[in-house]
Amino acid sequence: MTMNSNAEKLVLVTGGSGFIAVHCILQLLQAGYRVRATLRSLSREAEVRAMLREGGVEAGERLSFIAADLSADANWKEAAHGCTYVLHVASPTPNQDYKHEDEMIIPAREGALRVLRASRDAGVKRVVLTSAIGAIVCGHPSQKTPYDEKTWTNVASDRTPAYQKSKTLAEKAAWDFIDSEGGGLELSVVNPSGVLGPVLGPDYSHSIHLVKNLLTGKMPGCPKINAGFVDVRDVADLHLRAMTHPAAKGERFIATAGESIWLVGVARILKERLGEAAGKVNVKEVPNTLMRILALKNPTAKLMLPLLGMVMNTTSDKAIRLLGWSPRSTEDAVLATAESMIRLHLLDQ
Known part of the structure; x- marks a missing residue:
């Protein structure tokens, strides 16, 4: 597909100030598309344009904004x-x-349905929904083999946190909508693991806070949490492939860089590769019993409890095989996160 044919096409990106969204907008503009982005408040337009500039793109008139709330x-x-x-x-x-x-749960589900209805009514060809591996890996007995796209999170399990339930139920509602009232609208879904990579400004994902807390010494040790990670640039790339590739219609795709690792492994990457900048990183593992005590007073620790000791390994073989996707390594994603935060002086904030 040539750049010129893309210039005829307009792509809507919802939540345009978000970490993944800004990287999607960046790659869409680089591929020649025109982009319209939704923001809850148009006061954030300048901030989004500044993040795109940090990413190397002057958006100009090829990018427009509209106020819309899920x-x-x-x-x-x-x-x-x-x-x-x-x-x-x-x-x-x-x-x-x-x-x-x-x-x-309700805002996530209703928001997805609002976007799908509007897309169907406008004659949009395909919607790519950003879900999460939280819609795949939770509430199951532990298993040795990596989870793939055929698995769904068990929302009835008391080990499934509310956020992961909301992702699962919103994605299921989206597939049900397409089946029952989608008309000609196509749907593809991307299910990223923990999203890391270059930060372009002050708006970034939960997983980035993890690296930030390690670098600033706010994390006095590593809870026994296992996760897959993926670079945001590769997540955006997978969104663009899922948007246009014929094989992506009606499919969900896990986005993860490789084998999942324990949090202490992330701390070790920082310690071994960043030298002085990782002086405050603690590579000790926090026992589960201590985490349970901390959770009595700390809401962040409480959110982690259902995930302690769970192996969250997933595979991206499907995206690699069907869409030709080729992600960076987990180590590269971790380092790109740290280096961008240091460069933009975000560790002091």
Whole structure:
């Protein structure tokens, strides 16, 4: 496909200020597309343009913005109008102080359905939904083989945290919508593991906080948590492949760089490769019993409890095989995260 043919096409990216979304916008603009991005508040337009500049792209008039909120109907029809593709990257921010899990589940599900309805009505060809491995790996007895796209998180399990439930139920609702009332609309889904990689500004993913907390010494040790990681540049690349590749229609794709690792492994990568900059990184593992005591007063520690000791290994073989996707290594993703945070002086904030 030539750049010129892409210039005719408009792509909607929801939640345009988010970490994954900005990298998607960057790669869409580099591929010659025009982009419209939704923001909850248009006051963030300058910030998004600054992040794109940090990523090496002056967006100019090829990028426009529209105010739209996942929790309300206003402007979604206008947002999808004239678009060939939609990347639904936005997700309601997890609220750590929720009283009931429905406070996370309902907005995620209703938001996805709003975007899909608007896309169908506007004659969009395909929506790519950003889900998560949280919709795949939770609530199962531990297994030796890596999880793949055929598995769904068990939302009935008391070991499945509310955020992961919300991702699962939102994705299921999206597939059900396509089956029952999608019309000609196509759907592909990307399920990233922990997203790391170059930070372009102050808006970044939960996984980035992990690296930040290790580098600043705020994490006095590593909880026994196992996770896969992936570079945000590769997540964006997979979104673009899922958007246009004929084989991606009706499929979900795990995005992970390789074998999952324990958190202490992330700490060791930083320690071994960053020298002085990793002076505050602690490579000790925190016993599970201590984590349970900390969780009594610390909401972040409490969120980690259901994940202690669980092996969260997944495979991206499907994306590699069907779409020709080729991700960077976990080590590269970890280092790119740390180096960008140091360069942008984000460790002091």
